[in-house]
Amino acid sequence: MKLAALLEGIDLLSVHVDLDVDVANIQYDSRQVTVGDVFVAMAGYETDGHRYIPQALAQGAVAVVCETVPEGNQEGEIPYIQVVNSRRALAELGCNYYGHPSKAMTMIGITGTNGKTSTTYLMKAILEQCLDAKVGLIGTNQNLIGDTVLETERTTPESFALQGILAQMRDGGCTHVVMEVSSHAMSLDRVCGIDYAVGVYTNLTQDHLDFHHTMEEYCDAKALLFQQCAMGVYNQDDPWSVRLMTQATCQRFSYGQKKGANLRADHVDLTAKGIAFDVICPAGEVRVQLAIPGEFMVYNTLAAIGAARALGLDLKDIAKALKTFHGVKGRVEVVPTPDKDYTILIDYAHSPDGLINVLSTVQGFAKGRTIAVFGCGGDRDRTKRPKMGAAAVAHCDLAVITSDNPRTEEPSTIIADILPGVEGSTTPYQVVENRIEAIHWAMDEAKAGDVIVLCGKGHETYQEINHVKHHLDEREIVAEYLKQ
Numbered sequence: 452m453k454l455a456a457l458l459e460g461i462d463l464l465s466v467h468v469d470l471d472v473d474v475a476n477i478q479y480d481s482r483q484v485t486v487g488d489v490f491v492a493m494a495g496y497e498t499d500g501h502r503y504i505p506q507a508l509a510q511g512a513v514a515v516v517c518e519t520v521p522e523g524n525q526e527g528e529i530p531y532i533q534v535v536n537s538r539r540a541l542a543e544l545g546c547n548y549y550g551h552p553s554k555a556m557t558m559i560g561i562t563g564t565n566g567k568t569s570t571t572y573l574m575k576a577i578l579e580q581c582l583d584a585k586v587g588l589i590g591t592n593q594n595l596i597g598d599t600v601l602e603t604e605r606t607t608p609e610s611f612a613l614q615g616i617l618a619q620m621r622d623g624g625c626t627h628v629v630m631e632v633s634s635h636a637m638s639l640d641r642v643c644g645i646d647y648a649v650g651v652y653t654n655l656t657q658d659h660l661d662f663h664h665t666m667e668e669y670c671d672a673k674a675l676l677f678q679q680c681a682m683g684v685y686n687q688d689d690p691w692s693v694r695l696m697t698q699a700t701c702q703r704f705s706y707g708q709k710k711g712a713n714l715r716a717d718h719v720d721l722t723a724k725g726i727a728f729d730v731i732c733p734a735g736e737v738r739v740q741l742a743i744p745g746e747f748m749v750y751n752t753l754a755a756i757g758a759a760r761a762l763g764l765d766l767k768d769i770a771k772a773l774k775t776f777h778g779v780k781g782r783v784e785v786v787p788t789p790d791k792d793y794t795i796l797i798d799y800a801h802s803p804d805g806l807i808n809v810l811s812t813v814q815g816f817a818k819g820r821t822i823a824v825f826g827c828g829g830d831r832d833r834t835k836r837p838k839m840g841a842a843a844v845a846h847c848d849l850a851v852i853t854s855d856n857p858r859t860e861e862p863s864t865i866i867a868d869i870l871p872g873v874e875g876s877t878t879p880y881q882v883v884e885n886r887i888e889a890i891h892w893a894m895d896e897a898k899a900g901d902v903i904v905l906c907g908k909g910h911e912t913y914q915e916i917n918h919v920k921h922h923l924d925e926r927e928i929v930a931e932y933l934k935q
């Protein structure tokens with residue numbers, strides 16, 4: 452593809468390269484550059500891509516896209532294009548390179564602290580059943596083209612990779628894409644160039660303050676989605692929704708349990724086996740049943756119904772589709788414990804609000820004690836750690852404090868950050884630093900009717916320590932210990 456075609460529509464400050472040159476690929480990591488590529492230099496949080504321009508050129512880059520004039524360009528021999536914002540340029544290059552795949556499909560973007568993954572799967576099931584559509588899904592657990600799985604590292608991939616995935620979805624026959632849009636993605640322009648038919652907001656509670664610094668900044672990052680969609684479907688019961696929608700440029704459709712919501716849940720019935728409620732909206736009323744427990748699932752279900760209604764789907768068809776939904780890996784997932792009189796659940800709660808929600812749900816139906824096994828991720832928001840500790844002991848009967856993904860931090864330091872939130876509570880707790888031993892400890896401790904909730908790792912089948920992912924699948928740990 453010619454460089455000129457790749458740059459179409461992009462705001463350029465200056466051009467110092469032959470635009471007729473053929474481009475093989477686009478790279479934002481110099482280490483990936485091969486002959487014929489364009490290298491996009493981006494300033495980051497760890498380092499600055501502008502530093503690696505010489506390396507990219509040495510490896511055969513035909514042009515560099517950058518924000519500042521490359522160092523060492525005294526002779527004027529570096530082929531570069533200066534732009535205002537490299538991250539945005541990378542996204543726009545991606546749109547051009549792959550032929551704007553998002554324009555060929557109906558795009559649904561879901562944002563919020565908790566519930567994004569759960570809601571994307573609900574939405575995919577609704578679209579497949581109601582429209583017989585082939586649906587692409589992008590999110591934390593995996594990317595899906597219909598039923599074909601693509602592994603993923605990020606909740607929302609970097610923009611260029613994202614456009615590549617969307618192209619695969621378009622070429623694979625998808626008519627709809629449901630995707631999680633993280634706040635990092637909004638702040639770092641990963642979804643730039645995508646026009647969403649529907650944007651969905653679940654909720655906002657503390658997480659990622661290492662990156663966003665304040666809740667206001669975090670909210671405003673998510674709010675950007677509602678300047679990039681035609682219809683915004685939002686949780687009216689969430690206190691941040693007012694601020695979130697202040698800057699919105701889209702049409703609005705609210706959901707919630709309180710009066711005044713455009714889509715409302717009433718006569719909510721919560722049991723150990725799932726949820727049931729009446730959905731009331733201008734199009735009519737229908738009883739919805741879902742085989743996943745938890746009041747938070749009422750909200751995720753409302754979010755998905757709201758998005759489906761925004762696309763014009765029939766309310767009764769939506770309810771029918773939800774009846775057969777079987778859940779998401781690592782979200783309130785039951786682990787087989789044959790011959791045992793206690794239950795084990797795996798869940799992805801990794802924020803104070805996530806813990807409150809899943810543990811209070813379990814306390815609502817557990818016949819015995821609710822035993823929470825949890826830790827906090829390393830290299831992430833430190834201020835959420837004592838709050839997660841306090842949330843856990845307030846909503847369980849026994850807390851087992853352990854490691855999550857320590858990343859580059861000392862596990863004992865992370866646990867020391869959790870403990871101030873736990874101390875002073877009357878709920879007993881035990882520290883077992885090694886996660887496998889912590890699970891064994893909880894299983895040894897469990898009595899008839901108890902429910903052990905393994906929190907935080909959900910679908911993850913690894914533990915990340917010092918940049919290395921070590922295999923750790925909680926399903927296998929339980930199964931192997933039961934065999935012994």
Ligand SMILES: CC(=O)N[C@H]1[C@@H](OP(=O)(O)OP(=O)(O)OC[C@H]2O[C@@H](n3ccc(=O)[nH]c3=O)[C@H](O)[C@@H]2O)O[C@H](CO)[C@@H](O)[C@@H]1O[C@H](C)C(=O)N[C@@H](C)C(=O)N[C@H](CCC(=O)O)C(=O)O
Nearest residue numbers: 479480481495496497498499500503605606607609633635
């Ligand atoms: C905070 C954050 O999101 N950082 C992302 C950001 O990194 P960065 O800008 O700090 O990059 P950097 O390491 O400083 O490097 C700057 C530039 O120099 C380049 N470079 C670097 C070294 C070199 O030798 N050559 C070179 O060209 C890098 O490729 C990069 O383009 O841009 C990188 C390139 O796309 C991402 O890989 C990186 O994600 C990091 C790894 C990350 O952990 N992100 C997490 C926090 C994240 O995005 N999470 C969200 C939310 C999760 C959720 O709640 O669901 C997600 O969407 O997954």
Ligand SMILES: Nc1ncnc2c1ncn2[C@@H]1O[C@H](COP(=O)(O)OP(=O)(O)OP(=O)(O)O)[C@@H](O)[C@H]1O
Nearest residue numbers: 564565566567568569591747798799800805808809
């Ligand atoms: N609507 C909700 N409100 C609060 N907590 C929720 C909600 N939905 C799910 N949770 C809890 O949060 C955990 C994470 O849910 P889910 O994976 O759907 O969220 P997410 O927004 O995709 O998270 P991430 O940002 O890490 O990808 C669940 O395992 C559950 O414990």
Ligand SMILES: N[C@H](CCC[C@H](N)C(=O)O)C(=O)O
Nearest residue numbers: 801827828831855856907908
């Ligand atoms: N997307 C979230 C996932 C956290 C999962 C949990 N297991 C942890 O490592 O904290 C993050 O990157 O912060």
Ligand SMILES: [Mg+2]
Nearest residue numbers: 567568591631
């Ligand atoms: Mg997710």
